[in-house]
Amino acid sequence: MNVIIIEDEKPSARRLQRMLDKLDIQAKTLLHSVEESIEWFENNQHPDLIFLDIQLSDGLSFEIFESVAIKSAIIFTTAYDEYALQAFKLNSIDYLLKPIDENELEKAIHQYRENFPVNKQVTLDFSDIKNLLVNPIEREYKKRFSVKIGQHLKLVNIDDIECFYSENKGTYLHTVDGRNYLIDHTLEQLEEELEPQTFFRISRKFFVNINAIQDIISYTNSRLQIKLKSFDEQEVIVARERVKDFKNWLE
The missing domain is CATH 3.40.50.2300 (Response regulator)
Structure with a gap:
């Protein structure tokens, strides 16, 4: 070669x-x-x-x-x-x-x-x-996710999702009405499937929806803490190495 x-x-x-x-x-x-x-x-x-x-x-x-x-x-x-x-x-x-x-x-x-x-x-x-x-080629991003509830499948529209997060080797989505659902995706897969103007990966654990951000607070070690509208299971922190890109994304 x-x-x-x-x-x-x-x-x-x-x-x-x-x-x-x-x-x-x-x-x-x-x-x-x-x-x-x-x-x-x-x-x-x-x-x-x-x-x-x-x-x-x-x-x-x-x-x-x-x-x-x-x-x-x-x-x-x-x-x-x-x-x-x-x-x-x-x-x-x-x-x-x-x-x-x-x-x-x-x-x-x-x-x-x-x-x-x-x-x-x-x-x-x-x-x-x-x-x-x-004129970049427009591509289709996911508009909804299917989640399993018992023996049933439920469709969750992308606009109803505040964030995606990983926990105990699983990936979850959190909805605006405060519910958490396990999904069959990794955060790495979501990087290719989520519309980048709406969702941003702030750390290894979290993707956040820009429309769900209620407050942004300075945090230790030059990081940022994000307050979402309903998610309060754990702290949502922007990793230090992602802070600059996160600020650019917000603008």
């Missing part, structure tokens, strides 16, 4: 290179700017796979595609608009959020190998990528 890395942060590029080495994949070419990349593509055979950062030192990497017709699969290695990321993924282009996790990297490589057999190349059109960023 012929692989290159386009990344303006040299330590990040070398770290990714070492991680690929562990997977027996050699990325011999490291490029660090739009200008350098354009020149390289004009004078070299295009690789099978590109690991591509979006914001480079001299501009956005999309400028590369305006100058050169790229015939390679691409895995983005950046934090970017989540709707664009989803759109890229639907179009067989994967992404890795920095700092890159080794397991996620391995999964991305596996996905590439499944979707792009050896020696198969794709032509990536810059205008298509640009349109995805401006």
Whole structure:
């Protein structure tokens, strides 16, 4: 597999290179700017796979595609608009959020190998990528959940859910009328199924509905405590590493 890395942060590029080495994949070419990349593509055979950062030192990497017709699969290695990321993924282009996790990297490589057999190349059109960023593909998020009550199934509308939480290896939803129901989902699965403008994962234990937040209070260790309208089974705390993203989400 012929692989290159386009990344303006040299330590990040070398770290990714070492991680690929562990997977027996050699990325011999490291490029660090739009200008350098354009020149390289004009004078070299295009690789099978590109690991591509979006914001480079001299501009956005999309400028590369305006100058050169790229015939390679691409895995983005950046934090970017989540709707664009989803759109890229639907179009067989994967992404890795920095700092890159080794397991996620391995999964991305596996996905590439499944979707792009050896020696198969794709032509990536810059205008298509640009349109995805401006007009992201709309996707359907869950509108209701089914919960089991004895021998019966009950449907709970998403608007009636204040939060989701994990407890004793189970996942529960809490409704606006103060009821808790066990569901057959993990919080990780919910990340793909909940509308991100409405629900936010504040910690390993909680997703909260923005419409259910009644108060936000400063808490110890630079964390935040959330008061929901009816949930009072336990404290709802925003993890310190999620506080910044949580504040951005609120706005």
